Amino acid sequence: MAGTQVRHRIGPDIECVSISLAPVSPLADPAVSSVNGFPVRRVPRWWRDFSGALLWGLVLWVTALWMSSGGLNDVGSIGGFMSTFGRLTGLVASALLLVQVFLMARVPFVEQAWGQDHLTRIHRVVGFASFNLMLAHIVLITLGYAATSPLGLWGTIVDFTLNYAGMLLAIAGTLALCMVVVTSVRRARRRMRYESWHLIHLYGYLGAGLALPHQLWTGADFLQSRTATIFWWSAYAACAIAVLVYRIAVPLVMSLTSQLRVVEVRRDAEDVTTVTVAGRNLDDLGAQAGQFFNWRFLGRSGWTRVNPYSLSAAPTSTTLRFTAKHLGDGSAALARLKVGSRVLIEGPYGRLHPGVRTRPKVLLFAAGIGVTPMRALLEALPQEAGQVTILHRVSAQSDLVLGDEIRALAAERGARYVVVDGHRMTGRQSWLPQRAAHLDDVAGLRQIVPDVAEREVYLCGAEAWMVAAESALRGAGVPADAIHVEHFAL
Template sequence: MTSLLTPRSRAENPEAPVPAMAPSAAAGFRQQARRRWVRADFITFLGWLSPVAAVSLWLAYGGASGFGSFAAATTSIGIVAGLISMDLVLLMLLLAARIPFIDNTLGHDRAMKIHKSLGKPALYLLLAHGLFIAIGYGAAEGLDPISESVSLWVNVPDMWLAYISTLLFVAVVVTSLVAVRRRFPYEFWYAVHLLTYAAVATSLPHQFSVGGLFAQGTWQRWYWLALCMATGSALLYNRVLEPIFATFRHQVTVSRVVRISKDVFSIEMTGLHLDELSGSGGRFFFWRFLAPGFWWQPHPFSLSAEPIPATATTPGKLRITVRILGEGTARLARLKPGTKVAIEGPYGMFSTAARSRKHVVMIGAGIGITPLRALLESTPFEPGDATVLLRGHDENELFLGQEIMAIAEARGVTLYHLTGPRSPKSGSWLPHSAQQAGFTLASYAPHIAEADVYVCGPAGWAGKVIDDVKAAGVPTEQLHYERFDW
């Protein structure tokens, strides 16, 4: 079944707040998007330039002269493979460093998608590096690749660390495969993934102690040193120091846990300087609750309401809404008031920063509805310019639905509740009753091609919605979604 709330005019609803959107806002959104696209092109250019620079530095060192024999050519191929592999690993680390410039340009999802896509090529090139080096060195010394590998381990300084580095990289990439990581809890995968830092650390010594390209006094050595140090500094600041600074500055503390349904609850928190977090919309934070049994586990949750700054008489307030999906989230319902909270963020592009159009369409299901509630509260639009579609098996699954309805009434939003079972045959995300009535996505949002579209919900469901959104003519740059998987 569906229910409809149509926009009301100011005359019909004089108490509704005037949306904070100037007439020039649409042009401002377009300019904002153009600037973001230029930044994205710049990041893409640097990403492609970096492996080219790695090979160019090798050529400038005289690498092209190393193809005079089979042994030399094979060794040269191995060196090039190793250089490109090292470069890709550093790019992966930078994409995962949560650098604001990258996060505010590409968004967390897209950055991590690129990060994951580089994993296999980096590993294959690393394995090719070891294989071709063993073949090339062995051919020069009259040894087979296996004997040469043993000789390198025993006789070459720091080479044993390179072998350990290779094993660590294999472990990280294998555990990152979806089919593998689904078999283990998130904490196991996260711990193994931290081995990436150990893999990089153990790969560096042999490059600087053995590789002639990195010899003392060469400017190639300084280039790679600067690149490694810059990557390490970005990781240290953004993944370690900045969260520590934010935790001490905001002093976030659990005030209460409010049950919403059998498996959904909200965690309300207080804190300092929360005005600095306003405008975060549906962006997410990593929350680490500093209590016995909780502190070691970070939880990525979006805000389900815009932060409320402190006043002279009341503290600032934050809220997240959680659905129980396992033991880890179930335990959060037992948090005690007064528990201190470490925070990282906000992250992602699920916010007004992603807007490029005057109109906006929001589509959410399950716990994915809650970030839309925060976004609906904060993003600017005129009455009639926003459409919200909430999907659930029944009204009880439209979490925070009453709050969203109140905001929709006040701000002039067209709101649909799409409830009921799906058709077992069609595979559509729409209710079976809506399909029988001939409704499509365009029936609810006829001008969707001219709107920014935000989609939030379980990964499988969101994939079907995104297919429909694209089929409706929405360009990729106007589509914004968050995935509830890791």
């Protein structure tokens, strides 16, 4: 059934194209468990609260252990004061370092509660906090010991390095962590290929591992009681097990048992490729429309480097499909993939899926290639006619990705499909094109989606555009917990 195409204006200078129909889908309740055979797995909201409480509880527990070992007993002198708080900063830095490793392990409970986008932000904040506390620990402990030692400052540094067990390993671990932190600064991150940044970031595991002997062999707060010793050994063991299981064992078993192979490589545009892979028992992956996997394709150069791509069609029991823009060497090589190539995957990840939905009305809001997970969501979301609007911002109509598929799905499912085209606005950060410069972002959004404040919003696009779009959504009255995002640049 063909859709009805309507042209309408946002103010006097910008025209939109809206495509809609009014068939009724039998599944409109956000609480349903499946639609058209596609699963809708709900994520309990208390998972996020519980995992966040665990993080703060860990910091409080570490502080309590420090206090129980006489934390404030030696603050009467300058040397004692620095040594005492050097111990505390070291303990909290170690705890936060373990939190970082745990976040990187992609434990399903935590990943489903927060999604990779929020986890990456938390990981970034926790990482810089841990690193700064680690530096404070090094400086305070060194100065504190030097203040009471006849060796002086440099003699104390040499004594630490050569005579304290595990110290050389700790120095190497600190250098590894410094490399990770430096490459995580946004300016440095933007200058690196994703594949290179991802590889360097794995040195975080090495840094944590090299710091372990120093802490457990010579750290007084690690050894001062059986409770402390059991806690720290257990915490390190839990993080190591989480990494081994969820970053190595589970993806490997999942890839081997599903036997994924490339079955189609389709060139959608000069710089856009759609890849379909097929396998067996893919229902066991637990993937939902809109989520992403980390992909590796065997038999080509650079196969060891992982690339994250969102599903651009709802997953089935036998197929997964993604669509990618050629933004780097890895994505450009997709056009040269051979049918039959073996595929390794990690995932599924992310919260752009039907299971986080809490409202009947939905806005799928995307720019450019960010529309690919929205196309999958449009296919799988339970909906009645008029409940779902998909709003796609592009530079020109010729840049529409999967446009024909989205039109057909909108017609079939009774959704509204709106395309806003035009060159990027100059002079201010905005989700609107230059032709709509006379409008503020909130007014433009409300003209297209008057009831936007009542909608659940899924948002995906380029970094700067998403910042402007999210600001407009909040300005229009959409609460933060009703906005689900997936950033390309993190």
